[in-house]
Amino acid sequence: MELNYGLISVDDHVQEPPDLWTSRLSSSRWADRVPHLERQNGTERWVVDGQVLLGGHAARVGALMGDRNRDPDRWEDVPTAAYRPADRLKAMDAAGVDYSVLFPTVAGLAGETFGSLQDPELELACVQAYNDWLIDEWAGASERFIPQCIVPIWPPDATVREIRRAVERGHRGVVFPSLPMDLRDVPHIADPDYEPVWAVCEELGVPLCLHAGASPGLQYPGTSGLSPTMAAALDAATRPVSSVYVLGLYLFSRVLLRHPKLQVVLAESALSWGMLYLEWADHQFEHDGLDREGYDLTPSEMFHRQCYFNAWYDKVAPFAPYVGADRILWSTNLPQANSTWPRTQETITSCFEGVSPEVREQVLWRNASRLYQI
Amino acid sequence: MQLKFGLISADSHAAFDKDTFTSRMSAAKWGDKIPHVAPSEREGQSIDGWSVYDRRSDTVCNCPAVMGDPFPHWPQRWEEVPRMAYDPHERLKALDIDGVDAEVLFPNPPGGEFHRFGDVQFELDTVQAYNDALADWARVSDRYLPLAIIPYLQEPMEIAREIERSIENGHKGVNVAGRMPKGRPHLADPYWFPLWEACEALGSPIHFHGSAGIGAGTSAKSWDGYSTRQAHSASTSTSAVTPAQIIPQLVFSGVTERFPNLKVVFAEAGIGGLNYVLAACDHEWECRHLWTEGLTTRPSEAVRRQMFVNFWFEAEGIKLRHDIGIDNIMWEADFPHVASYYPKSWDAVERVLDGVSEEDRRKLLYENAIRVYQIDVTPAETR
Numbered sequence: 165m166e167l168n169y170g171l172i173s174v175d176d177h178v179q180e181p182p183d184l185w186t187s188r189l190s191s192s193r194w195a196d197r198v199p200h201l202e203r204q205n206g207t208e209r210w211v212v213d214g215q216v217l218l219g220g221h222a223a224r225v226g227a228l229m230g231d232r233n234r235d236p237d238r239w240e241d242v243p244t245a246a247y248r249p250a251d252r253l254k255a256m257d258a259a260g261v262d263y264s265v266l267f268p269t270v271a272g273l274a275g276e277t278f279g280s281l282q283d284p285e286l287e288l289a290c291v292q293a294y295n296d297w298l299i300d301e302w303a304g305a306s307e308r309f310i311p312q313c314i315v316p317i318w319p320p321d322a323t324v325r326e327i328r329r330a331v332e333r334g335h336r337g338v339v340f341p342s343l344p345m346d347l348r349d350v351p352h353i354a355d356p357d358y359e360p361v362w363a364v365c366e367e368l369g370v371p372l373c374l375h376a377g378a379s380p381g382l383q384y385p386g387t388s389g390l391s392p393t394m395a396a397a398l399d400a401a402t403r404p405v406s407s408v409y410v411l412g413l414y415l416f417s418r419v420l421l422r423h424p425k426l427q428v429v430l431a432e433s434a435l436s437w438g439m440l441y442l443e444w445a446d447h448q449f450e451h452d453g454l455d456r457e458g459y460d461l462t463p464s465e466m467f468h469r470q471c472y473f474n475a476w477y478d479k480v481a482p483f484a485p486y487v488g489a490d491r492i493l494w495s496t497n498l499p500q501a502n503s504t505w506p507r508t509q510e511t512i513t514s515c516f517e518g519v520s521p522e523v524r525e526q527v528l529w530r531n532a533s534r535l536y537q538i
Numbered sequence: 539m540q541l542k543f544g545l546i547s548a549d550s551h552a553a554f555d556k557d558t559f560t561s562r563m564s565a566a567k568w569g570d571k572i573p574h575v576a577p578s579e580r581e582g583q584s585i586d587g588w589s590v591y592d593r594r595s596d597t598v599c600n601c602p603a604v605m606g607d608p609f610p611h612w613p614q615r616w617e618e619v620p621r622m623a624y625d626p627h628e629r630l631k632a633l634d635i636d637g638v639d640a641e642v643l644f645p646n647p648p649g650g651e652f653h654r655f656g657d658v659q660f661e662l663d664t665v666q667a668y669n670d671a672l673a674d675w676a677r678v679s680d681r682y683l684p685l686a687i688i689p690y691l692q693e694p695m696e697i698a699r700e701i702e703r704s705i706e707n708g709h710k711g712v713n714v715a716g717r718m719p720k721g722r723p724h725l726a727d728p729y730w731f732p733l734w735e736a737c738e739a740l741g742s743p744i745h746f747h748g749s750a751g752i753g754a755g756t757s758a759k760s761w762d763g764y765s766t767r768q769a770h771s772a773s774t775s776t777s778a779v780t781p782a783q784i785i786p787q788l789v790f791s792g793v794t795e796r797f798p799n800l801k802v803v804f805a806e807a808g809i810g811g812l813n814y815v816l817a818a819c820d821h822e823w824e825c826r827h828l829w830t831e832g833l834t835t836r837p838s839e840a841v842r843r844q845m846f847v848n849f850w851f852e853a854e855g856i857k858l859r860h861d862i863g864i865d866n867i868m869w870e871a872d873f874p875h876v877a878s879y880y881p882k883s884w885d886a887v888e889r890v891l892d893g894v895s896e897e898d899r900r901k902l903l904y905e906n907a908i909r910v911y912q913i914d915v916t917p918a919e920t921r
Contacts (some may be wrong), residue, residue: 165540212700233826302751306845345759354761384717384752387724387791393831394790397822401786408779416772417761436817440780440810447851448771453609457765465774477821480860482813486854502825 165538169260171508172310172532175375175431175474175495178302179223179246180270180294182239189292197286199270199277201232207237210270213281214291218269223247224269226501228255233393246499249305256308259508260329261496263538264528265310267339267375267431268294272343273500274378274431275314276341280348282347288316288326295330310437310536312337312373317344324364333468337371337429339532342410343376354417359431366425371472374410375431382406399504404434408441411471415445415463419423420470428471432497435475439486442467472531476504477511479517480527489523494513539682540916543637544900545887546907548848549747549805549870550641552672553599553624554648554682556616562667568688571646571660575616586613588648589602590664591655594786597647599623603874604632612874623874626678633681636883638871640681640784640906642911643672644713644747644805648686651751653719654816658691665689669704676708683710683911685745690719698736711743711803714752716784727793734797742802743846743910748777750807765827773879780804781811782818785845789819795833795842801910802845806872809849812862815841846910849902850879852891856902864898868907 182201189198200210201222212215216257218224221235228243229236236242245255256264271277271294278287295313303311313330315338316322327338340361344350351357365372377383385408386398407430414420414428449455461469474493486493494512497503504511516524530536559573576589578596586598601612601623613619621628621766623646644650645668652664665687672684686704701712712733716725723729737744764772781804785884788794788802804811819837822828842863848870849856859867869887873880879886890901908915 343759352759352761352763354763365724384787386695386787387726389727390791391831393826394828397791397826397828398786401790402783402820404818405779405782408571408776412772412776413761416768417763434814434818437779437782437810438814439858440813441775442851443854444775444778444808445771448775448877451610452771453899454767454771456609457768478817479861480856482642496710502822504825 165533167262167529168449168479171261171494171512172263172529172536172538173256173261173495174265174266174429174532175476176264176492177224177267177269177273177500178298178315178500179225179242179499180268180297181247183298184270184338188297189289194286194289199290201239208239209237213283213286217277224273225499227499227503227505229419231472234398242498249302249309253306253308255505256466259496259504259506261508263310263532264498265337265495265532265536266298266312267373268314271314272341272378274341274375275339276347276378278314279317279341279344282348284316284318284322287408288322291316291326292329295326295335297335298337304537310538312339316338317341317347318350319358324360327361327364327368327370331368331370335370337373338365339375341494342407343372344378345380346379346381348492354413354419359422362419362423362426366423369372369537370424371429373429373431376405376407376433379402379406384410386502389467395499397421399489400500405437407433408437411441411467412445413529414464414471418459420466421460423477424469426470429474429493429535430472431474432495433473433475435473435478435480435483435487435492442487458475472535475515475527477502480516480523484519484523484527489526492527493535494528505515539640541639541904544637544855544904545638545869545883546871546913547638547641547871548803548868548907548910550643551600551646551875552643552675552872553601553646554671555624555873558671559664559667562670563663563810566664568660573664583614585670586616588740590648590652591657591660593655595647601874602847602900603880604879608754609839612860626675626682627834630679630681630697632873632880635881636873638873638883640913641871641873642683642805642907643685644745645687650713651715654691656691657816660687661691661754661863665700669700669709673704673709678861683913685709685711685713686714686734688721690715694732696744698732701733701736701742705740705742710740712737713741713745713747714750716752716780725785726793726823731796734800738800740798740907741799741801741912745803745805746780748780748806749773750780750784752780752783758778765917769877776835778808778811779814780807781845781847782814783833785815785841786819788804789837789840790828790833792833794844795835796867798840800844801870803910804845804847805870808855809847809852809862810858811865812845812847812866813858816847816862845910846906849890850886851890856890856894859894859902861897864901865906867902868910869903873897
C-alpha cells in the first residue's frame with residue numbers, strides 16, 4: 165500500500181458508460197430490455213426493462229457539474245471523471261484520496277436496480293456484466309480502485325455462486341441491497357434462507373456493504389410541491405439515517421450472532437445518529453428483558469464486533485469514544501451532489517477538530533486498509 | 539404550581555378510566571362504537587381490551603411500570619389495572635413517590651388516532667371527549683399538563699378551532715401525527731398552515747411522539763421471526779430517527795421559515811437525533827446553496843430556535859448537550875410505559891447527569907420545560 169494523502173474513501177460511485185451492458189449482453193436474446201441510454205426529445209435517459217432510472221437523467225454526478233443541482237441530460241455533458249478511470253484518478257488526487265472503494269450508480273447506489281427485475285436470468289446477466297466490467301476497466305486500470313461486486317438477490321445459491329465468481333475475479337466487497345424483499349417477492353432478509361450468503365462472506369473475508377437508500381420506503385417522502393433542488397436536498401438529508409432500520413434488523417434478528425466473522429459496512433450512513441441509536445438499543449434491550457431471550461451480546465456489543473458507520477461530513481470527536489474509533493470509516497461520496505469533493509481535505513480538517521492523530525488515522529485509512537486488506 | 543422536587547416530565551401517558559368516553563359521548567348516536575373496555579380472546583384466554591368503533595383490541599392498559607414487577611408485564615383484565623394509571627387523584631401519589639413535580643400527558647390506549655375509521659363525525663366527537671376528559675385532569679391538579687389531540691378529518695380551520703378550544707380549556711400543546719391520514723395532504727403541505735398559525739399565535743408547542751406514525755422502517759415487510767419483546771425492542775429503538783425524518787420535512791419545505799415562532803417538541807425520540815439533523819441539514823444547505831432557493835435561514839439556526847427533544851436514559855447522549863443545544867432538551871419519564879424508570883426516576887437522573895453543572899441540570903430537569911410550556915411556578919426547592 166502506498167499512501168500519499170492518508171485517506172481511503174470507502175464510498176464512491178462509478179458512473180456506468182452507455183455501452184456497458186449493450187456490448188456485453190446478447191441483443192438477440194434481450195433486445196432493448198438491457199440497461200441502455202434511450203434518446204427522447206433531445207435528452208438521454210437510462211432505461212432497463214422498461215424502467216426509467218436516475219430520475220430520467222443521463223448520469224448522477226452532481227459534484228462534478230458546474231451546478232451541483234443539475235444532473236446532465238445528455239451523455240456528452242457527463243464529466244469524464246465520472247466514468248473514465250484515468251480522469252477519476254486525477255479527481256482523487258485533487259481532493260487527496262489515495263484509494264477509492266467503488267459502488268455503482270445505474271446498477272443502484274446500493275446495488276438495488278436489478279433486484280427489482282422480475283426475470284432472474286436478466287438480473288443475473290446484468291449483474292455479471294457489471295462485475296466483469298468493473299474488474300476489466302477500473303480494477304485493471306489502477307490498484308487505487310477497490311472493486312466491489314453486486315449480486316443477484318435470489319435464490320441464495322445464485323447469490324453465493326456470483327459472490328465466489330466475483331471475488332475470484334478480484335472483487336473485495338459485496339454490495340448487497342439491504343432489504344431484498346422490498347425489491348421483489350422474495351423471503352424476508354432475516355429468514356434462514358439467506359444463511360449461505362452470510363456464510364460465504366465470512367468464509368471469503370469480504371465485507372457486506374449495505375448502502376443507504378436501497379429501500380426508499382425507509383425514508384419519509386417529501387411533499388410534492390418542492391423544487392427539484394429542495395426535493396433532492398430533503399431526500400439526501402433523510403437517506404443516511406434511514407439505515408437505522410437495517411442496522412436494527414441485523415442486531416436484533418441475530419444474523420450477527422450466528423455469523424461472528426461477518427463484517428457489515430453501513431455505507432453512506434453518516435455517523436451522528438449512531439451513538440443515540442446504540443445507546444437506545446441497549447436501553448430497550450434491557451427494559452424489554454431480552455437478556456432472557458438468548459442473546460450472548462447486547463446490541464452495542466454486536467455493533468462493536470461487526471459493524472461500521474461511514475461518515476463524510478460529521479464531526480468525529482463527540483462520537484468516536486462511544487461508537488468506537490475502530491468502527492468509523494470515511495469517504496468522499498464522489499460524485500454525488502452532497503460529496504465533499506473537491507473540498508474534502510478542508511472538510512476533514514473541520515470534522516476532525518479535537519481528534520487525536522491516532523484516531524484520525526484509524527478513521528481515515530487504517531480501518532479501511534484492514535477491512536479491505538489493502 | 540410549586541416546584542417541590544425540581545423535575546418535570548415532558549412525556550408521560552394518561553390512561554383513561556373505562557367510562558371516560560361512554561360518559562361523554564351520546565349512546566343514542568354511537569352505541570357500541572364509543573370507546574369502551576370489552577372482553578376479548580387471546581390464545582384461548584379471556585382478556586380485556588379497548589374496543590373502538592366496534593374494533594376490539596387486546597390491550598386494556600399500557601402501564602407495565604406500575605404493575606409491581608421489575609420484569610415487564612401488562613395487565614390482562616381491567617381489574618388488574620392499578621388506579622394510579624387512570625385516576626388523576628391517585629396518580630398524584632405516584633408522582634410524589636417518583637419525585638416528579640409535573641407531567642406532560644400523551645395518549646395511552648385507546649390512543650389518539652380516531653381518524654382511522656374514516657368517520658368524520660365519530661372522529662370529532664371522540665376527539666372532543668378525549669380533550670375534555672384530559673382537561674379535567676388539569677382541573678384536578680396543575681401538576682398535569684395535558685396535550686390535545688386533533689380531528690384530522692375536519693377542515694383545517696375547524697381543527698384550528700378545536701385547538702383553540704382545548705388550549706382555552708387548559709391544554710398545554712397539541713400532539714400531531716408525523717404522517718397525516720391517508721388521503722390528506724403531506725405534513726408539510728400549506729393545507730395545514732392554519733394549524734401551525736393557531737399554535738404559533740397561542741404559543742402552544744406541537745408534538746411528535748415516538749415513531750410519530752411515520753413508519754421509518756416499518757414500511758418494510760415486518761419479520762415474523764421475532765418474539766413479541768424482540769419486535770418491541772427492534773421497532774421502538776428506531777424512534778431514535780423520528781426527528782431526523784420529520785425535521786428536514788419542516789425545514790426544507792419552508793414551514794420553519796414561515797412560522798419562526800412555532801415550537802416543535804419530539805417526545806420519546808431521544809436527544810441524539812438532533813445531532814444528525816443539525817449536521818445533515820446544514821451540509822445539504824451548504825453544498826446545494828439552498829439560500830438561492832428561498833431558504834435564507836441556516837437550518838441549524840431554525841432547529842435551535844424552534845425544536846426541542848427529550849432525554850431520559852442517554853448518559854452518553856447528554857455529554858453532547860451543548861452540541862445539541864442546552865436550551866433545547868427536556869427530561870421525560872415515559873411513565874407508566876416499559877421504558878420508564880418509575881419509581882426510581884431520580885436514580886436514573888443522577889446516573890445520566892453525572893458531572894453535569896448545576897446550571898445545566900436546572901435547564902434539563904425543569905427550566906426548559908417551564909419555558910416551553912409557559913408554566914406558572916413558584917421558585918424551586920430542589921432536593
